Amino acid sequence: QSALTQPASVSGSPGxxxxxxxxxxxxxxxxxxxxxxxxxxxxxxxxxxxxDVSKRPSGVSNRFSGSQSGNTASLTISGxxxxxxxxxxxxxxxxxxxxxxxxxxLTVL
Amino acid sequence: DVHLLExxxxxxxxxxxxRLSCAASGxxxxxxALNWVRQAPxxxxxxxxxISSTGSATYYADSVKGRFTISRxxxxxxxxxxxxxxxDGDSAVYYCAxxxxxxxxxxxxxxxxxxxxxxxxx
Numbered sequence: 517q518s519a520l521t522q523p524a525s526v527s528g529s530p531g532x533x534x535x536x537x538x539x540x541x542x543x544x545x546x547x548x549x550x551x552x553x554x555x556x557x558x559x560x561x562x563x564x565x566x567x568d569v570s571k572r573p574s575g576v577s578n579r580f581s582g583s584q585s586g587n588t589a590s591l592t593i594s595g596x597x598x599x600x601x602x603x604x605x606x607x608x609x610x611x612x613x614x615x616x617x618x619x620x621x622l623t624v625l
Numbered sequence: 626d627v628h629l630l631e632x633x634x635x636x637x638x639x640x641x642x643x644r645l646s647c648a649a650s651g652x653x654x655x656x657x658a659l660n661w662v663r664q665a666p667x668x669x670x671x672x673x674x675x676i677s678s679t680g681s682a683t684y685y686a687d688s689v690k691g692r693f694t695i696s697r698x699x700x701x702x703x704x705x706x707x708x709x710x711x712x713d714g715d716s717a718v719y720y721c722a723x724x725x726x727x728x729x730x731x732x733x734x735x736x737x738x739x740x741x742x743x744x745x746x747x
Contacts, residue, residue: 564734
């Protein structure tokens with residue numbers, strides 16, 4: 517149950533695109549294709565932004581997209597907006613647990 | 626609307642016990658797996674435990690295995706987490722989350738409660 521690896525921080529200017537990576541192993545990310553992403557504002561509960569690698573829940577902007585290659589999943593935010601500034605976490609389902617990434621702080625410059 | 630409301634968080638001494646509850650509404654409770662996820666102050670999210678829709682299967686993170694017990698009462702639409710032998714490292718906000726996508730754990734967490742704070746300190 518080792519944590520997935522995410523960059524501690526990423527930043528971008530309004531209108532730009534950024535990508536947050538999430539690296540696991542063949543026992544989690546690479547083995548199940550069930551990666552999800554969460555956005556969390558300070559003091560708030562996490563919000564689901566992407567599930568099953570690349571599916572967007574209803575109400576989530578299409579500026580958010582997800583992908584996966586091997587043991588690494590990615591969340592891309594295009595047309596960056598000030599409101600996107602938050603912490604982002606990836607998770608991977610396994611048959612007997614869920615593994616979270618360490619989280620990435622997104623700063624909109 | 627789906628609503629999850631945690632309760633039971635408190636200040637407890639190391640070695641003590643606490644039971645958290647999560648009252649659910651707005652969905653067919655016995656159709657979904659449920660999970661507990663925690664977040665220590667200033668830290669990231671950590672999955673703690675899951676229970677299948679019927680309660681027949683339970684899962685735990687290594688960090689809490691043998692000390693925490695997850696359970697549910699489908700007649701009361703309520704999820705529980707019994708926490709024993711608490712340690713300083715268990716201090717966190719504890720969230721309950723609905724497991725979406727089917728299965729005994731759920732593939733993702735679409736709905737979350739607002740959390741309840743557990744502080745372990747002497």
